[in-house]
Amino acid sequence: MSGSASNAPDIAVLLPCYNEAATIGQVVRDFRVALPDARIYVYDNNSTDGTALTAMLAGATVVRERRQGKGHVVRRMFCDIDADIYIMADGDGTYGPGDAEELIRTLITERVDMVVGTRRGVHDDAGRNGHAFGNRLFNGLYRLLFGNDFTDILSGYRAFSRRYVKSFPAVSAGFEIETEMSVHASRLKLPVCEIELDYGRRPEGSHSKLSTFKDGFKILWMFAMLMKETRPFAFFGLISAGLMAVSLAAMAPVLYEFFTTGLVSRMPTWIGAMALMMMSFLSFTAAMILDSVARSRAEQLRIHYMTLPALKRTVFTPEQTADAAPAKTGRSARAAAKGDRSRAA
Template sequence: MKNLAVLIPAYNEEMTIAKVVKDVQGAIADIDGAAVYVYDNNSADKTAALAKEAGAIVRHEYAQGKGAVIRRMFREIDARAYIMLDADDTYPVEAIPEMYAKVMDRQADMVVGDRLSSTYFEQNKRPFHNVGNSMVRAMINHLFKTDIRDILTGYRAFSYRFVKTFPVLSRGFEIETEMSIHATEKNLLVDTVVVNYRDRPDGSVSKLNTFGDGLKVVKTVINLYRGYHPFAFYGSFSLLALLAATILFVLRVGIPYAQTHLVDNMPSLVVAMILFVGALIAFFSGSILNAIQTNDKRSFELALIRAADRQKDLENAE
């Protein structure tokens, strides 16, 4: 079992991968039991060969997508602490010892490398990314009542119990959003290290699609909110349907009936009843799913205990 595993997912990063590996090796030189892993995700260039030549342990994930790579990394590697960073040379490796210490000494489950509080908005040359990062951060912090300052950063540190209990559901770049929401919803300890971001070097091309990946992130946030807060999600639809049913019934049925004692607008009455039934269905659906979610939280706490026991067994086996 390693003390520290540095995980680098890589896809067509031959321009920067060797420098990133060597820089990381320099940053972890004083940490006993540390290793650098590069997971190549079907690169069409020399990424894997250059990473191996630079001294990294190279492995492969053939299912395309960053989420698939992270699933493979988290399942295969056992370590007391993990650092994950991108292979594009945009993150300062000098922050690794501090992030590692927060996991080992302060028992943080996830440490976020916060770019947005430092140089991101000056260094990043894609203005829509700046807007997107700010919007996603505001939406998640509002919906999930948290205060994570950089939701989409690819520079993070993790504890063993986070890695071994995190269910990887996303396949693409929305995985960072999933990690952030999972940590806050499961009451895991999240810490922050402010890091200086630098944009990609000239000639290095980002794999992100501003609008396509942005829509995937928003969809992920909505789906996770529905999953973690089903009563609030379905309750909002129930309330809207109930208000619409009440207004329609009063204006189109109730008031005319009080004047004529006749139901002159039968279609309006039918629609109002349908909306009322829909409100009841949404309310009870949210209530049932909320009970299931509560039970899921209990199960997760037991999973944390099992992960801690397995970590002790691995340490005792050394």
């Protein structure tokens, strides 16, 4: 990626890996060709198949992360590495390193903090059908809960600004880390962008580490926890409404009996209904208090984000500017990639 020497950004390519010896060497070499001036880091997460050695021989800087899980790896990467621009991709060869320059160009020219490379094949046949259905389900659920129109919240191919990386708390342990990344952008109302990229199948001999049901449940659980942390009024408000509905349903026949006969024959039901109503009021009170706390935390994160230096706008050549794909920006937007980007599966 060319630009003026004085304005050239410091780029770091981050590749979290677990047992990707069959693909990581070629991925590192392809990134070296695509981004010759970038620093390439492979974070090995207890691989047993020689992933670390293969990456090292291909020219990457290898770091070991002993705590198992992609979330732990991402937290370590973001903590360890200082750069102007971060490219994060998987080491399985499903993402095209040649698309990295387009991610970087979009990040700089559109002045956003995160560019998500949405996977063109993920809704069709590039992977198991369960994964494609789950991706559609989670995207729809995300829009319902967090009100942001990301089209592929689980994509592992992203470009970040330093501002984003150094303000991201990263509390997830596993594959749900991508969901947390999207929620962080929505929570702080950061400028983000999406561009559609090709997504290929894993090469023969490489196996997915995702479990459709196990990891799907973890992502659903992360949705609930992130909603509790970022939208506590809605989270506890729903609990309060549910408790109130059950309380009134249990209370109604007891009240009817009392007003018609003057007797209360089901005292345990009445006591239980009153207990549920009290719990409903407590949940609503907690919702109001925690909503104020969440707003304060978001403000503090936003202030910290604003203290970090913004990314300087690299000067591109006329050819680069002409080739740049137009992108729609905002809280979340989608940019169609220009031209065909064919790559071998």
